[in-house]
Amino acid sequence: MxxxxxxxxxxxxxxxxxxxxxxxxxxxxxxxxxxxxxxxxxxxxxxxxxxxxxxxxxxxxxxxxxxxxxxxxxxxxxxxxxxxxxxxxxxxxxxxxxxxxxxxxxxxxxxxxxRPEFNDPHFNDLDWRFEVQLASRSLLQQVTPLITMDLSLRTSKSDGSDPEIEHHLLQTDPTNLVHLANELENALNESKSNYSRKIQKTLKNMQL
Incomplete structure (x- = not known):
């Protein structure tokens, strides 16, 4: 052919x-x-x-x-x-x-x-809440804002049964969270570039 x-x-x-x-x-x-x-x-x-x-x-x-x-x-x-x-x-x-x-x-x-059948965890859900620590034994007057997150990841099973859900508790302050959001935004923009799209197309073609 x-x-x-x-x-x-x-x-x-x-x-x-x-x-x-x-x-x-x-x-x-x-x-x-x-x-x-x-x-x-x-x-x-x-x-x-x-x-x-x-x-x-x-x-x-x-x-x-x-x-x-x-x-x-x-x-x-x-x-x-x-x-x-x-x-x-x-x-x-x-x-x-x-x-x-x-x-x-x-x-x-x-x-x-x-490319094999990857079984890596995938994003499932994200719950978060805003917390404020007002004081501690060493510092009686302070305001420390924190964001607590429950990140759940889903892993599919090869036998077709219900996927496994893992929960990961994370905590950070607003400054680090903004920095993380900016880095993810930069990575997303990079993934949309012409060069990245060509690489993605090449990898897709490798799924023989």
């Missing part, structure tokens, strides 16, 4: 189609490094300078290679089917040989790291 790629995926690979075999090999090495260690912006900037393109073009090309291999693994393509799929995209025979070797080298590793 031949795999079908989205138009944006084809565009990400277009830069690679225009390159000589050595550059295709270098991109495969960058893709391998990305899988093992994550992105390396300095190397991408250097590659972009050499090819007179943008850093985003380099990143998209690497994402394109990885997504191509992930898609091939998802459909369990044979070496012949992968070769035909690559040639159909417009790659030369020599370029195809490099990509096919990369696929054969990485497919077993990708199958091994297929």
């Amino acid at each position: 031949l795999i079908s790629l989205r138009n944006d995926h084809k565009q990400h690979l277009q830069l690679l189609i225009e390159q000589p075999e050595q550059v295709v090999l270098d991109f495969c090495k960058l893709a391998s490094d990305f899988i093992e260690n994550g992105p390396n912006k300095k190397i991408y900037q250097s590659a972009a300078s050499k090819l007179s393109v943008t850093t985003e073009d380099i990143q998209n090309c690497i994402y394109g290679i990885i997504n191509l291999v992930l898609l091939a693994c998802r459909h369990k393509l044979s070496e012949a089917d992968f070769r035909d799929s690559v040639l159909t995209l417009g790659f030369s025979t020599d370029q195809e040989a490099i990509l096919s070797k990369f696929y054969e080298t990485k497919k077993d590793d990708i199958h091994k790291v297929r």
Whole structure:
């Protein structure tokens, strides 16, 4: 069978189609490094300078290679089917040989790291109350505001029975609570960035 790629995926690979075999090999090495260690912006900037393109073009090309291999693994393509799929995209025979070797080298590793059925706790509910400590034996006149929270987490069970609920009692002052809320807001905004969305899309594709 031949795999079908989205138009944006084809565009990400277009830069690679225009390159000589050595550059295709270098991109495969960058893709391998990305899988093992994550992105390396300095190397991408250097590659972009050499090819007179943008850093985003380099990143998209690497994402394109990885997504191509992930898609091939998802459909369990044979070496012949992968070769035909690559040639159909417009790659030369020599370029195809490099990509096919990369696929054969990485497919077993990708199958091994297929996303398992994680059973991590998830948010269930949050109850809170506002408290004020007015005095203590050492300080007769003080006002110490505190927020006490009951955070409950839900963990699903593989046998389909009722989920397990864990309660965690937490206590903090308003200053720390505002700081925590700001950090969570920053993390939420970061998760909406274009780069984070590309990473999320890559991870989603790994659910083979």
